[in-house]
Amino acid sequence: MLRISNLRVQIPGGPTILKNISFEVQPGQFIAIKGASGSGKSMLLKSLALQHKWSGGSYYFEGEDIFKQGLAGKLKIRRAVAYLEEKPSLYQNKTSLKNVSIGAVTQTPAWRRWTGMLRNDDYMGAMDTIEKLGLLDKAHQKASTLSGGERQRIAIARALVHGAKVIAADEPVAGLDPHTADRVLSDLKRLATEQRVTVIAVLDQGDWAERFADRIIGLNNGELVLDVRGRRLTEREKMLL
Numbered sequence: 072m073l074r075i076s077n078l079r080v081q082i083p084g085g086p087t088i089l090k091n092i093s094f095e096v097q098p099g100q101f102i103a104i105k106g107a108s109g110s111g112k113s114m115l116l117k118s119l120a121l122q123h124k125w126s127g128g129s130y131y132f133e134g135e136d137i138f139k140q141g142l143a144g145k146l147k148i149r150r151a152v153a154y155l156e157e158k159p160s161l162y163q164n165k166t167s168l169k170n171v172s173i174g175a176v177t178q179t180p181a182w183r184r185w186t187g188m189l190r191n192d193d194y195m196g197a198m199d200t201i202e203k204l205g206l207l208d209k210a211h212q213k214a215s216t217l218s219g220g221e222r223q224r225i226a227i228a229r230a231l232v233h234g235a236k237v238i239a240a241d242e243p244v245a246g247l248d249p250h251t252a253d254r255v256l257s258d259l260k261r262l263a264t265e266q267r268v269t270v271i272a273v274l275d276q277g278d279w280a281e282r283f284a285d286r287i288i289g290l291n292n293g294e295l296v297l298d299v300r301g302r303r304l305t306e307r308e309k310m311l312l
């Protein structure tokens with residue numbers, strides 16, 4: 072579904088943040104990214120979502136060479152790969168439902184952001200997705216009153232409603248209590264197994280990666296040093312990170 076070859080990100084006149092990163096991603100996989108602070112985890116997710124410029128490498132999405140397609144290719148990725156920040160930005164004064172249906176700031180025409188108007192099919196689709204994430208009782212609550220875990224799940228619903236096939240979540244459980252973190256990751260896991268949504272999440276703390284992911288990718292100093300499937304990391308592998 073995604074094929075990344077020799078991804079390189081260099082800051083102009085500055086350091087190289089990612090070097091020769093290559094891997095493939097299948098639909099429905101739940102991939103955890105691990106690595107020390109500054110190893111390039113966020114940059115990798117941003118690069119996959121084309122939120123940061125690539126300095127080199129090739130990017131195939133569903134068999135098509137994205138960079139050869141110019142703007143059309145970039146728009147495809149922007150739609151298909153949703154980058155979720157650690158603390159998702161929501162419109163605080165709008166309800167969960169409006170946040171989910173209006174969409175992310177970058178994807179929404181200005182007039183819809185201002186009016187908050189919804190079409191009927193937007194409304195139904197948004198409510199269905201909110202229900203799938205177990206937040207039906209929060210649909211009409213203002214975003215400013217949601218808990219951290221609820222905000223994460225509303226951001227996930229928003230991404231799905233707007234056509235995301237890949238959720239690239241940057242530390243989605245940082246700062247959440249264990250019960251809430253479990254809930255967020257269980258929802259992501261369910262989306263992966265039942266709806267074939269691909270999840271790529273930075274999961275650095277505790278054993279979340281081992282518990283939820285079916286694959287762990289490890290970064291060290293901008294390089295991919297581990298790609299392990301279906302098992303825990305060995306002590307020797309942990310030393311590589």
Ligand SMILES: Nc1ncnc2c1ncn2[C@@H]1O[C@H](COP(=O)(O)OP(=O)(O)OP(=O)(O)O)[C@@H](O)[C@H]1O
Nearest residue numbers: 082085086088106107108109110111112113114115
């Ligand atoms: N725009 C930028 N300009 C210069 N350096 C940058 C830029 N963005 C990231 N970096 C550097 O790239 C490196 C990797 O950053 P990144 O945020 O991807 O790390 P990370 O693995 O997510 O770290 P953490 O776990 O601390 O969030 C860091 O050293 C960071 O300072």
